[in-house]
Amino acid sequence: MNTRPASEQHIVSQRLLMTFASLSIMAILSIVGFFIHHDYIDDKKQATRSASNIVQLVDRNISEVMRLYDDVLNGMIKTWQSAPLNSLSEDIQHQLLFSRAQDAPSDDGFFILNAHGVVVADSRTAIASPADLSDQAYFTAHRHGSRDALFISPPFKTGPDVDDWNIAFSRRISAPDGTFLGVGVAQMRLEYFYELFQSLELSPDDTINLMSSDGTLITQYPVTIRPLFGTYVGCLPGIQRLFDETDGSFIATSHIYGVEEFAVLLVDTDTRGARQIAEGIRKAVEGMAPITDGGTSVTISLGTYTRQVRTGDTLQELVRKADAALYEAKHSGRNRVVSVSEQQHEQNVA
Template structure:
């Protein structure tokens, strides 16, 4: 079987190589493409990480600026709440009281004037005037949160609201008496103009967003500015999860305000306000997309070039293989009969002999010779003789059909048929079939008959296939000596002959 496979594949080595060339080219292209895809994905992750770090730094710097200003303003509120407990505060003149309670920090740009409300919410002191206009703020959340929560302390930042004629966020603190009782509220404001000016100083793209939120996720300010969004609480958005903006995390996708996919990064948790910076994903990956398209185009061109070159080379190799197969066939085929020639027969019998020796299987050989061929050739000429040889070859080919069988013109008017893995009895039947077909085909039975010698044995170590040829040849001579037009089987190993 192994030698048969070698025989089957020996005639098309270039065809196999062409297939391997194409397969290896495809594997190479796929490998390089996979490497390029992996590199591009790494670049994409790098672009995202860089954008996230940039957004985190931006959000942190904005948060620091806002926190610093709130702290400055809160110090003024604390001073007012503390100084309201001084016994002399109600005995001095209004102008002196203003100097005691209020510092210059509260007069800074974008800061609203500090106001003091009594326990009923009535305005008693206003940093902007000595004689404030009477008003009551007892219903505002920045007042009620301190009045209704005696245990609450610290700074309260209200929702965005219209305060003293300008949109602002109100900062307030509770004023307690010496016994901890509620005396009123001190409140001030930071106008929206502060945030607008802060955001304008930044170099941002039109689609970039900056959102300032209170600790309960209420939107205090947003860029781009939209008054309808200011004051909205994100906890009310069912499609938005609180974990999307947790501390130290980023989020990619649609935000809670609009449907534009963005990369969002949050500043640290300061306890009062925090900042979220967002950038459209199209802008984050714009450079990466250009590089990906450029590299992808180059890889595609190279892949097409490699595959095209491999296909062209494979076609040339296939043509060469076909030409070599034809040359090999011509070199191993008898030109007259179309059977294998002596050279090819010797190669085949050598391989089959080795295979049969390994597998301990029999090998049979038929030696066939045309009867009275020399006399026929001398009488009717060489062309008529050639026609006889072609007819005998046709009869042999028609009788030998197995893939492993080998029919060859052994020399002159002599033919050989190698029959692997077959007994002498079966080989004798095939020989008789061939002899009968030749006899039936011929119009002149006296001149167009054949004699057959048959030999079959199982090769053993130390034996050579020439033994099989010699045995079949002796059987052929025995057939001719016995009157021709008959088949004789050689008796092995003593080589005695049996008709």
């Protein structure tokens, strides 16, 4: 027989109810935390795999294109330095010099520059216009350098249109004794990279930036900062870390990582109680340590909706109205709780 007074039984019941509610909140938080962390790890692994696959594909493609351009350049220079070439007509000379130029994708001309930087042969026309290109970066690099290495120029404008951007591949032309004789140059339109990156089927929010090893931005897809093509961006913190790493991948902090949603069904709970539980979840998530070292803390927005159950009610309708409260919380500044009751919803509708 229970001999406790009714008031004591009521206090014990309240304590048990409060303990049960606290344990329920802790269980909810544990489940939420598990799924957020689990989804983050899965997304991180998937993003790393995708980035690695894209980098390998781009690296292989660009390496093949560079090798092709370099082969054509070397063949052109070798032909130019061939003694019998001068005995042939200009048309035959032109055909022999640039016989493989059409093999290079998106080419915008192959050229021979003499020791003064003046164009003496042009793949685009049989009679070259004697343009002075001695101020170009590739000519200066080869004139002052003795190494016969492939030089890749920064991007440069070639016309008035926004898409008129090229890069140049070039090699030094030297006499047997090392004397500087000129430069062999091949220009490639940057549209080649646009088409390559477009074929990768990136997500709508993805961006690819192609940089040289010295931190110069060559191109970007989708293009958002075209005026910065050819400028040095190696001073940016994310780029510095990229150059500091020998290989592998890393994750940098972005403004928005992503959105995870979950639902909690509370039985026999009024609007005030639902809001208290939601606030408990919000504060607990806000107090969690960052998922990554040096990262920002995770925040959460919650929406609650309460009503008396009636015949014909569906869970989908209840979730839809709670979802509307959630989006109101997000649009109001995030990291907050918005609670809507049945009475408030009917007043808003009216």
